Amino acid sequence: MMQVTRLDELYGREGISPGHTACQGCGAMIAIRQVLMAAEPPYIVVSPTGCLEVVTSQYPFTAWRVPWVHVAFENAAAVASGIEAALKVLEKKGRGRRHKIIVIGGDGGTFDIGLQALSGAFERRHSLLYVCYDNEAYMNTGIQRSAATPVGARTTTTPRGKTEPKKDIVSILVAHGSPYCATASPHLWKDLTNKVRKALSFEAPTFLHVIAPCPRGWNYEPRLTIKLAKLAVETRVFPIYEVENGRYRINYMTARPRPIEEYVAAQARLAHLLRPENRHLLEEFKKSVEERWSHLLELAKAFPAP
Amino acid sequence: MQPSILIPLVSEPGNTASRDMTSWRTLRPVIEREKCTNCLICWIFCPEPAIFRNSLGQVEIDYMHCKGCGICAEECPRKAIRMVLEHE
Amino acid sequence: MSSLKQLRLMTGNDAVAYAVKQADVDFISAYPITPQTIIVERLSEFVESGELNAAFVPVESEHSALSACIGASLCGARVFTSTSSQGLALMHEVLYIAAGMRCPIVMAVVNRALSAPLNIHGDHSDMMGSRDSGWIQLFCENPQEAYHYTIQAFRLAESPNVLLPVAVNLDGFTVSHSSEPVEILPSETVQDYLPRRERPVLDYDNPMSFGIFALPTHYYEFKVEQVQALEEASRTIGEVSKSYPEPSGALKKVTVDGEPDGLVVVGMGGTMGTVRHVLRSLGWRGYALVSLRVFCPFPRDELVEILPRAEAVVVMDRAVSPGMPSPPIASNIKSLLYDEGVRVPLVSAVYGLGGREPTVGMVRSLLEKLAGEVKTGGVRTRSLYLGYGGRA
Numbered sequence: 001m002m003q004v005t006r007l008d009e010l011y012g013r014e015g016i017s018p019g020h021t022a023c024q025g026c027g028a029m030i031a032i033r034q035v036l037m038a039a040e041p042p043y044i045v046v047s048p049t050g051c052l053e054v055v056t057s058q059y060p061f062t063a064w065r066v067p068w069v070h071v072a073f074e075n076a077a078a079v080a081s082g083i084e085a086a087l088k089v090l091e092k093k094g095r096g097r098r099h100k101i102i103v104i105g106g107d108g109g110t111f112d113i114g115l116q117a118l119s120g121a122f123e124r125r126h127s128l129l130y131v132c133y134d135n136e137a138y139m140n141t142g143i144q145r146s147a148a149t150p151v152g153a154r155t156t157t158t159p160r161g162k163t164e165p166k167k168d169i170v171s172i173l174v175a176h177g178s179p180y181c182a183t184a185s186p187h188l189w190k191d192l193t194n195k196v197r198k199a200l201s202f203e204a205p206t207f208l209h210v211i212a213p214c215p216r217g218w219n220y221e222p223r224l225t226i227k228l229a230k231l232a233v234e235t236r237v238f239p240i241y242e243v244e245n246g247r248y249r250i251n252y253m254t255a256r257p258r259p260i261e262e263y264v265a266a267q268a269r270l271a272h273l274l275r276p277e278n279r280h281l282l283e284e285f286k287k288s289v290e291e292r293w294s295h296l297l298e299l300a301k302a303f304p305a306p
Numbered sequence: 307m308q309p310s311i312l313i314p315l316v317s318e319p320g321n322t323a324s325r326d327m328t329s330w331r332t333l334r335p336v337i338e339r340e341k342c343t344n345c346l347i348c349w350i351f352c353p354e355p356a357i358f359r360n361s362l363g364q365v366e367i368d369y370m371h372c373k374g375c376g377i378c379a380e381e382c383p384r385k386a387i388r389m390v391l392e393h394e
Numbered sequence: 395m396s397s398l399k400q401l402r403l404m405t406g407n408d409a410v411a412y413a414v415k416q417a418d419v420d421f422i423s424a425y426p427i428t429p430q431t432i433i434v435e436r437l438s439e440f441v442e443s444g445e446l447n448a449a450f451v452p453v454e455s456e457h458s459a460l461s462a463c464i465g466a467s468l469c470g471a472r473v474f475t476s477t478s479s480q481g482l483a484l485m486h487e488v489l490y491i492a493a494g495m496r497c498p499i500v501m502a503v504v505n506r507a508l509s510a511p512l513n514i515h516g517d518h519s520d521m522m523g524s525r526d527s528g529w530i531q532l533f534c535e536n537p538q539e540a541y542h543y544t545i546q547a548f549r550l551a552e553s554p555n556v557l558l559p560v561a562v563n564l565d566g567f568t569v570s571h572s573s574e575p576v577e578i579l580p581s582e583t584v585q586d587y588l589p590r591r592e593r594p595v596l597d598y599d600n601p602m603s604f605g606i607f608a609l610p611t612h613y614y615e616f617k618v619e620q621v622q623a624l625e626e627a628s629r630t631i632g633e634v635s636k637s638y639p640e641p642s643g644a645l646k647k648v649t650v651d652g653e654p655d656g657l658v659v660v661g662m663g664g665t666m667g668t669v670r671h672v673l674r675s676l677g678w679r680g681y682a683l684v685s686l687r688v689f690c691p692f693p694r695d696e697l698v699e700i701l702p703r704a705e706a707v708v709v710m711d712r713a714v715s716p717g718m719p720s721p722p723i724a725s726n727i728k729s730l731l732y733d734e735g736v737r738v739p740l741v742s743a744v745y746g747l748g749g750r751e752p753t754v755g756m757v758r759s760l761l762e763k764l765a766g767e768v769k770t771g772g773v774r775t776r777s778l779y780l781g782y783g784g785r786a
Binding site for chain 2: 600601619623
C-alpha cells in the first residue's frame, strides 16, 4: 500500500463512529482511529475484553463501521487465528474471501491474560496484525496494575508504586520470529499510520505496540493526552523503533531527551516519585528507562536495519 | 442479512452516531475561522471523532458528538480553537 | 433402495473422524488429550492427504481451540473440534460463549474423568461439569452411533431455528477405543444431507459487530431466547432424524428395550450396551432399558410417558454431583416425575467413575438384587455406588 504523506489522505477512512463511551481525551481511541484509517479494506477487527470493547459495543449500539468480533479476554489472538485460517480455506472453497485481520487489544489482554494465545498465534505464523494500545494498567476494571505498568507507577493494586519493571513485549514477539514489530505513538500520526501499512503488507504475524495515555488512569487533564504521548517519547520512556526481520531501526532519535522529571510531574500516578522520600523509586524509574534506551542503541548497532 | 433469531450482534454499523454526547461536556471548542487553516491536526487527534470537514473544505466541530476534552484546542498549531464554558 | 452399504472396522474415535471428513468441514482446531487424540490425528492425516479440504489449526490449548472455532464459525465455516476432561474444563467459559453467540460448532467429547486425582479413563464428569453451558448434548452407545450422530449433529447445529453448538459424547476408551464394524454412508449422501446454510458472518461488505455486551436491560432476553432455542431444538431433532438417509442410524432421543412396567434401567453411554446384554440374557422378563441419546435438551416428554408405568426405576449415572441431592440424570428424572405428580421408587446408581467399568456380572447382580426387592414388597435401596471398593 502507498505510504501516507499527507494528513488529508487519511480523511474519510474512519473505522469507528463517534457516540462511543470512551472517556474524554482517551489516548487509545486516537491511536485506534489512526490504525483503522491507515488499514486497507477489506479487513476484520478482533478485540479482547477491555476498554475498547466495552466503549464501542453496548447493545443495541456499535461504534464499529467495519466487521468486528469480541469473544473473551484472553483469546483475541486465538479467535483471529481461527478467522485467518478459515477465510483462507473458505476462499479456496469458493465460500468466502480473505480479509486483513487486525487484532486491537489493551495491555491487559495482550501482556498478561492474552499472552498465551498471542504466543500461539505468532508461533503458528498466522497473517495478522496485532495492535496493542498500551495504557499501562487494567483500566477498564478500575486501574489495576498489569505487566505493562511501569516501575513506580501507582495503581489500585500497587498503591505505593509498582516494584517490577515493565514487560518487554516487543522483544518477546521478535523472539517468536515475527518479521515486523514496532512501537508507535498517536502524536506521531504519520509514523503510526505508515507502520500499520507496512505491517499489513507482510503475510505473517506482525505487532504494533502503541502508547495510549489515559487521563483517568494516569491522572491528568484530558486535553494533555497528545502532550503526554509526546513527552513519553521525548524523555525516552517510550522509544519509537521498529524491528524488521530481527534488525533494529530507531525511528525517533532523541539526542537531547527531555528530563524524565517532566514526564513524571505531568501525571499523578507517577508524580509521587518526585517526593524526597521516594527518591530511590525515581532513580529506579530513570535507571530502567536509561537501561532500556542503551540496550536499544546497542541492538540497533549490532543488528542494524538496512 | 438480518438474523431472524436473537443473536447477540449488531447489524447496523456505526449506529452510535445516533447518540448525542452533549451532556458529557463542560467546555466546548470554538474554532476561530480567521485563524484556522484547515490543517486537520485537530481532526487526527480527536478521540471521537467529533471534527469533520464541511462541503467548503472547512474544519468544523460536530457538537452532537464532542465530549469537550480540549485536545483540539491544545494541539492546534495556530491556536485557532478556544475552549469556552458549555453554558455560555 | 440401492444405497451401497460399506462396513469398516473402526473405533469410536475413527468413526467420529470419518464422519467429520465426510461432512466436509472447513475448519478444525483442537488440542490433543487422551483419550481424544486419535480423532485429531486422523483428521490431520485426512487434511494432509487432501482427502479433507479444511484448515487444521493445532492450537496451544483447548481454550484457544474453541476460541479459534468461534472465529472460524463466524466466517461461515463448518467447524469441528474435540476434547476430553481437563480440556473441556479448560474451555469452560468459551463453551458458554459459543452457545451464547449461537455458533453451530460440533464437538466430540470423549468422556473422561476430571482431576483430581488425575485419571485418563472414562466417566461422564467432564460433560456433566458443563451441562449448563447451553450446548446440545448427545451420547453414543457405540462406534456406529458415534458415526451417525456426528453427521446428524452438523445438521442439527446448523438448522436455522437452532444455531447452537452440539457436543457428541462417547465414553473414553470403552467407546472411543473399541473396534466394531461400522456401516458408513457414501460421502455424496452425507453431503446431500448437510447442505450449507446462510447465517450472519464477518464480512467487510456487510459489517456487523459480534460479541457485543448487554446491560441488564438486554441480557435477560438474550438468555431466555437461548434457553427457548435449546428447547425448540427438541422438535428439530425430529426433522434431523426423519431426513437421515439411514433409518437404522437416525438419532433417537431415547430407546426403549423391553416392557417398561417392571424394573426400568435408565442411563446413557457405552455401559448401556452392557446393561442391554445382561437384560437380554435375563430374557427381558420384568426388565426394561431406557437409553438416552439426547441428554440436553432432556427428553422430558418421552420419559414422562414411559417411567410412570415402572414398578421401580434404576437411574445409572456415570458422574457425581457432590453435595447435591442426586447425581445429574437421577436429579433430572426426579424433577420430571415430581412435575407429573408421579412417585415411582427410584434407585440412583453411580457407576464407572474413573474408568472402573462395571462387568456383566456386577450389573446382573445389581439388577437381580433390585428385582428381588421389587418382588418382596418394594425397592428399599435408594442409592448406591456400583463397583465401589472393588478394583477394575
